[in-house]
Amino acid sequence: MNTRTRLERIAIARRCRALCALGVLWLALASSSASANPLGPPDPEKWSPSETVGVLDRVTLRVHWFESLTKLREAATARAVHPRDLRGFSILSRNKDTGAYICDVFVVKLGGSQIDDDRTVTFGHEVLHCFGLSHR
Secondary structure, three states, X not given: OOHHHHXXXXXXXXXXXXXXXXXXXHHHHHOOOHHHOOOOOOOHHXXXXXXXXXXXXXXXXXEEEEOOXXXXXXXXXXXXXXXXXXXXXXXXXEOOOXXXXXXXXXXXXXOHHHHHOHHHHHHHHHHHHHOOEEEO
């Protein structure tokens, strides 16, 4: 087997793992109760690969947990993100020197009975952005 074929197979395997992870995340979000998410269950038709980055298979994920929506919205304002009705946000960036992608997710802490509510859906929503998916 030549080196190019081996590298191509590794790249395909990585993409498959990334897509599988996205599928599992989508299933988890879709199976959550519609009453927990005031926007209704996620609709995969509303997501598409970003025109600028496509679907990413390698992203460093950094999660910034906040104690309250007030603190989250203060952090959004400090980063020039409009805080009105905001429940979470993410910022995907690329290291110009290495080409590596880094995604910062900003959400209110999950815990106790909150694990299955809109905070979980918000967290999953923001992680989807980290893989290069955008709203249509």
